[in-house]
Amino acid sequence: MIKDNISTTLFILTNLNIILLMGFHIVACRLVSKRSGFKSPQMFLIKFVLFMNVPLFFGIILVARIELRSIIDLMSMLLFGALVFNLVSYVYFHIFNMSETARRIKILLHLYKNGSSHIDELKYDYNPKDMVNSRLERLIEMDEITLDESGIYHLNSRIFLPVASAFSILRKIF
Amino acid sequence: MSIEVLLNGFMTFSACLVFFIISIRVHRPKKEIMYVLTIFIIVPTIIFAIIFFTNDYRQDILNFMVIAEIHYVMSLAFIQTYPVLRIEIPTFKILLLLNNAKSAGLTKLKLKELMPEGELFTDRLMDLSNDGLISYNDGILDLKFPGRILALIFYYYRRLLGFSIGRG
Numbered sequence: 001m002i003k004d005n006i007s008t009t010l011f012i013l014t015n016l017n018i019i020l021l022m023g024f025h026i027v028a029c030r031l032v033s034k035r036s037g038f039k040s041p042q043m044f045l046i047k048f049v050l051f052m053n054v055p056l057f058f059g060i061i062l063v064a065r066i067e068l069r070s071i072i073d074l075m076s077m078l079l080f081g082a083l084v085f086n087l088v089s090y091v092y093f094h095i096f097n098m099s100e101t102a103r104r105i106k107i108l109l110h111l112y113k114n115g116s117s118h119i120d121e122l123k124y125d126y127n128p129k130d131m132v133n134s135r136l137e138r139l140i141e142m143d144e145i146t147l148d149e150s151g152i153y154h155l156n157s158r159i160f161l162p163v164a165s166a167f168s169i170l171r172k173i174f
Numbered sequence: 175m176s177i178e179v180l181l182n183g184f185m186t187f188s189a190c191l192v193f194f195i196i197s198i199r200v201h202r203p204k205k206e207i208m209y210v211l212t213i214f215i216i217v218p219t220i221i222f223a224i225i226f227f228t229n230d231y232r233q234d235i236l237n238f239m240v241i242a243e244i245h246y247v248m249s250l251a252f253i254q255t256y257p258v259l260r261i262e263i264p265t266f267k268i269l270l271l272l273n274n275a276k277s278a279g280l281t282k283l284k285l286k287e288l289m290p291e292g293e294l295f296t297d298r299l300m301d302l303s304n305d306g307l308i309s310y311n312d313g314i315l316d317l318k319f320p321g322r323i324l325a326l327i328f329y330y331y332r333r334l335l336g337f338s339i340g341r342g
Contacts, residue, residue, distance in 0.1 A: 006179065006236040006237055006240055008236060011236060011239065011240065026334055026335060029335040029336055029337065030335065030336040033335070033336040033337055034336065041337075072177075076176065076177050076179075076180060079177075079180060080180055080240065080244075083180070083244065083247070084243060084244065084247050087247040087248060087250070087251045088247055088250075090251050090254070091247070091250045091251055091254050094254035094255075095254075095331070098328070099328050099331055099332055099335075099337075100337075101265070103294065103295065103298045104298050104301060104302055104307075105324075105325075105328050107298065107299065107302060107308070107315075108302070108307065108308070108317065108321055108324055108325040108328070109325055109328060109329060111308065111315060111316065111317045111321070111325065112317060112322065112325035112326065112329055113329075115316075116314055116315060116316035116317075117314070117315055117316075118313050118314055118315075119299070119310075119313045119314075119315060120313070122315060123295065126295065128289075128291040128294040128295045129286055131264060131294050131295070132264065132268075132282070132285060132286050132289055132294070133282075135264050135265050135268055136268065136282065136285070138265070139265065139268060139269070144269065145268070145269075145272060148279070151281055151282065152278075152279035152280065152281055153268075153272060153279050153280055153281070153282070153285065154272065154277070154279040155269065155272040155273055155279075160265075160266070160269055161269050161270075161273055163266070164263075164265075164266035164267075164269045164270050165270070167258055167259060167263065167266060168266070168270060170259050171259050171260070173195065173259075174195075174198070174256070174259040174260060
């Protein structure tokens with residue numbers, strides 16, 4: 001009975017799409033890094049995840065049609081595919097973003113490459129002022145902020161602001 | 175696929191989340207990463223294994239895998255989000271500061287003033303030390319075994335992507 005309920009093809013298709021996303025992302029990064037590099041690697045990954053939803057959704061609809069599923073079944077299948085694919089993509093995005101921006105990962109990698117280090121050496125190599133600079137540069141690259149002629153930063157896009165506000169509110173719960 | 179299967183996966187995650195929120199309000203453990211992994215991954219895996227071998231799920235393996243997959247993907251998403259909920263993320267802080275400044279905006283100098291060094295660097299070192307990833311003795315920092323494994327994973331991941339170490 002359960003075998004009739006759950007589509008094996010759906011399960012394989014969803015998980016295969018996740019593997020394809022990671023595989024294509026690695027290949028794209030290797031190709032682009034050899035050339036000019038990304039304007040914003042994070043934004044590229046977000047757009048790529050959104051794009052990969054399209055073949056997944058069409059694939060699920062196709063599977064549902066071949067297996068003669070009802071509309072309710074199709075909705076459940078789409079929900080499962082969307083939930084699993086996008087949550088794993090979210091996790092993958094975090095891992096990628098951590099490797100790109102996280103201060104803790106940078107400290108771990110510094111110690112891995114250079115062995116035990118004095119805190120002052122680490123502070124010198126990883127100046128907190130530079131951290132602000134690199135973040136400002138990254139936000140400009142992502143068009144989230146702008147810098148005017150008098151050297152004043154302004155908020156530009158409002159894509160990440162609601163996320164920042166939501167995390168600020170959620171922080172109170174945890 | 176029935177909606178019940180999806181809800182079962184969601185309910186196991188929700189149960190872990192509720193337990194986690196209540197437990198950290200009673201007592202917040204020092205090694206938070208380990209605690210989060212225990213609540214969302216280790217304990218549910220043991221429970222899943224018990225249910226799998228004691229109930230008749232061996233005939234319904236796909237049903238069981240869907241429930242487990244939903245639980246694990248939601249848990250992993252939460253585990254990734256949790257540190258962001260605990261510490262001040264500098265990028266988000268810059269956005270919120272600029273939003274508060276409205277059309278007047280802020281200079282780089284002012285932004286740096288509003289972002290204390292401790293928040294950017296020293297506190298992160300303490301987090302790594304508390305989570306047992308690094309040792310800190312008389313100003314000397316070194317990797318502990320779990321920290322070395324984590325660094326190794328990220329080192330080879332960056333190499334796989336063809337990138338150098340991130341800008342931090």
